[in-house]
Amino acid sequence: MSDSGASSVFEGPNSHIGRSLSRASARRTVAGRGRYTDDITLPRTVHAAFVRSPYAHARILKIDTADAEAMPGVVLVMTGAELAERSTGPWIGTLSCFEGMKSAPQYAMAVDRACWQGEPVVMVVAERRALAEDACEQIVIDWEVISPTAEAETALDAGTPVLHPDLGDNLAFTKTIDRGTVDDAFASADIVLEESFSFGRHTAVSLEPRALLADYDPGTERLTIHTSNQVPHMIQAVFARTLGVPEHNVRVIAPDVGGSFGLKIHTFGDEVAATAASIELGRPVKFIADRLESFVSDIHAREHQISARIAVSKAGDIQALEIDDLAGVGAYSAYPRTSVFEANQVLNITAGPYKFENYRAKTTVVYLNKVPTSQYRSVGHPIGISVGEHMVDRAAETLGMDPVEFRRRNVMPDDAYPGVAPSGVPVNDLSHEACLEKLIGLMDYEGLLREQAALRKQGVYRGIGIAGFIKGTAPGPQGYYGSGGAPIASQDACTVKLEPSGGVICTVGVTDQGQGVDTVMGQIAATALGIPLDQIRVIEGDTDAVPYGGGTYASRATAIGGEAVYQASCDLRREILTMAGILLQSDAETLDIVGGNVVTAGSGEIRVPLSEIGRIGHFQLGELPNDYQPTLSATRRFRLTELPYIFTNGIHGAYVEVDTDTGFLRLLKHWVVEDCGRLINPNLADEQVRGGCVQGLGGALYEHCLYDENAQLLNGSMADYLTPMAAEMPDIEVAHVETPTSESELGAKGAGESGTGAAPGVVMCAVNNALRPFGAAVTAQPMTPEVVLRTLGKI
Amino acid sequence: MKAPKMTYARADSVAQALALLAEHGDGANVLAGGQSLMPTLNMRLSKPDLLIDINRLEDLAGISVEDDAVRIGALTRHAAVQRSPIVAEHLPLIAEAMPHVAHVAVRNRGTFGGSIALADPAAELPACILALGATITVESVRGRRDIAAADFFKGLFETERQPDELLIEIRIPCQRPGTVHAFMELSRRQGDFAIAGVACAAETDGETVTDAKLVYFASEDRPTLAANAVAAIAGKVWSDESRSAAMAALSEDLDPMDNLQGSAAFKLHLQRVLTGRVLDQAIERARAA
């Protein structure tokens, strides 16, 4: 619980909380001194490349590797069947928390059948990557093509091929949330509005692709895996179990990571295969996914179709909402996090800001012969927020009410917590009202309305969008990965140690992917300990060095890992003060630590520097009483106890211009008001929001994995798959409301993903606001010019 | 994504490059700025036996005015063309198109001749030189020859240049007084290849377009002159009716194909919109002149 004592620490003169420090790694990486997985080359390293299935669905009749094996420089050729013999068994990507969910056993590489275009089939390991690619071209596979299942709409039809006959049908999962009396509410509603939506598939496109360097040492029987990853301990557990190496003999190191966005929390067969090769060869094996294979092997996301209806009263109150979601995941449910979390989140968060009780949400998740989908930044939120906010706008429009006025009337009041969202998920410490009012001021809503009206007379169509949201961050143990059966920690931990020099080593289970997690952890530790930042070194991303933890995903690093750092640092501070009290023959209560020195509380008079405590504590223990043995280190863990998630909230505003002749959109301006609880580093939080928005805008406008009827990916390169670029992005103004979470003393909530969650919805609202004079509404993402023109009936 | 094995030769003279081309013909690829060639090599979409690097052939780079025409050497970088005062003065159409050709980094390496030799159907420069009636000079050990732009572009990435010929220079007539230019394209993102585009060089008399070259790119397999659209407006005072007539006639000039960038109907629609806009701008400029 937040108490005044803790708050004062954060606001005091010693505090680094709320300070916009730049990322510890910024200067180094900009100077080209980053050290990514591919920058590490060990002696005797060899390189893996893969033959991937050219078909979405095909049986493997015969594989001829003879020519490839005979090529100079080739050290190993391994088929899927051979890899299966070296593995403990296939994965099954289900979790017990998803009742009734099913998925077929999946091998790291296809054994007798490939189920998506791009599935790895044969691995070649050679002295150089180019040689491995040459050898891949010499491998001959006899295929028998099987008709693929390419469309979610027909995946459950009787005539559609069943991907995995043992499952009986193509259904992965279905779930319905039904709260209140939905049917009655619709039957007696004043107004009922319906709409259908579609959301295209897209993928993460991290700047640094997936990368792994596995190094098995037969002498020590230790396996070291350097990998561009967010979750070292999960990789340790999954790879150890799959390849039969004791977990404690596996060390996973995540060096600098060049973007990850959820992509790098999953298990990928090619990475397991390369690791198996290292064990087989007893030498380091490197695998760097190239851009082309990334498109057909990185997890994809989204691909949902939703029909929705909303009931509202004439007075302007939401009475009920119903959504029916169909999600097309890939050929297998991703292991170990599954491919159904996204659909589950859509059900949880749709219309999350609003205070109505009749809510029904159903999802049907089906398998397709496509790249497996799974968690990608802001899982499910872009979909749920787009749907919910569009329906709210339609209701307001039908009633002739201003969309802001409608939201004012319907959002959960700021004094209503703890409470539940319409889906029933518990929410606490939210601030929809405060955020809405702040946004209206920030964007000068009235001024925009005037400008919009004036320009319309000149044939210029601008639209104003508003989209509020709730965002699930920092999941706890309840009904989550770990309790669902996956080797994924929902707690995170920190060990802080005082070194003889007076410096502090802070090791954390959460990881940094360039967002500045290490900087933030340092700020928290420095604040709690009362020492200057440059006296702290934060170590992350090495299972040999850091305490066990879940890693960084689901906007959990600061909310979960940060609290562990705070608690551990408070413990160490108490120990230092106790020891200082003994040395100074003073009551520890009368002492404080300021600027790296033990001082007299209140007056600030310097009593002893921490270097002295460190020196005595490590080298001169004889100066201490015999019955006193300081450890000068502390380890603390943190997990949520009350809530399944720390839900955050916020609201976006967007101003766009639609060229109604060409269908092209111009994003003129974007505003965000975010409540991520206590702000540790405002600048880094803002940058997370901005980067997140850009990623969301990518999905809303550009990014789309286009498949043909044979489930072939048509645009798997950077020439054809459009990512958002700076020139098209609007200026993004970010402001904050700070409502600390009552789950922790630090009070920080997650902030990494919400930009991605709400940006697509707010731009959709803005576009439709612009198109209102035409009586048209775009409900398909990405909102390409062609989609806009079709909506307008111009083509 | 590693290029296949091949032999690399750095030409020190045009003669040497021509000799290598004569010897290897189809099996050789000329490497200019490499901005288009290197990706195709790395993706193993093309596997030449020999790469002939012409980047040291300084003679092939440069911009000058000769006999009412601007001569642009094949190896002139896009960035140099964009910065050239000669181009700004005499070829304002090209000056206006240049910022649409890729991004700064690509323009620093990519060459004018490379764009012409490549003949990407969505590229700006082939359309511009066709609109301006340029002449392309190629050379082989068999000799030099000039090819009119109208004869040069043969199809998708296909040109009149023979495998043993090196593209030497492009000569483009200077814009004459009394003519106006306009250039427009639509691309999804700044610097992308266009999904619709038009280069316009028009002769006007007051509010009347007397003659024009309207060259469309990103629709057909090569830059395409729109004779019917021009016929619909030639000699008429520019008006809402002639705008509509030009837009309507365009379907007789263009027959775009569905592809990843959009459906045929979408692309034709965009070209129609650009037709109206580009001619509006041409007339506007004629008025201002």
Ligand SMILES: Cc1cc2nc3c(=O)[nH]c(=O)nc-3n(C[C@H](O)[C@H](O)[C@H](O)COP(=O)(O)OP(=O)(O)OC[C@H]3O[C@@H](n4cnc5c(N)ncnc54)[C@H](O)[C@@H]3O)c2cc1C
């Ligand atoms: C991200 C990106 C975006 C781009 N966007 C655009 C765009 O919007 N518009 C556009 O027009 N282009 C675009 N390009 C292509 C760019 O303009 C290229 O530079 C140009 O098309 C080719 O020029 P180059 O000098 O790089 O040629 P190279 O890549 O070296 O060669 C291209 C082809 O031309 C041949 N060739 C080159 N020079 C000669 C010569 N002198 N004689 C005979 N054959 C020759 C080569 O053998 C090869 O087949 C883009 C490229 C990239 C990477």
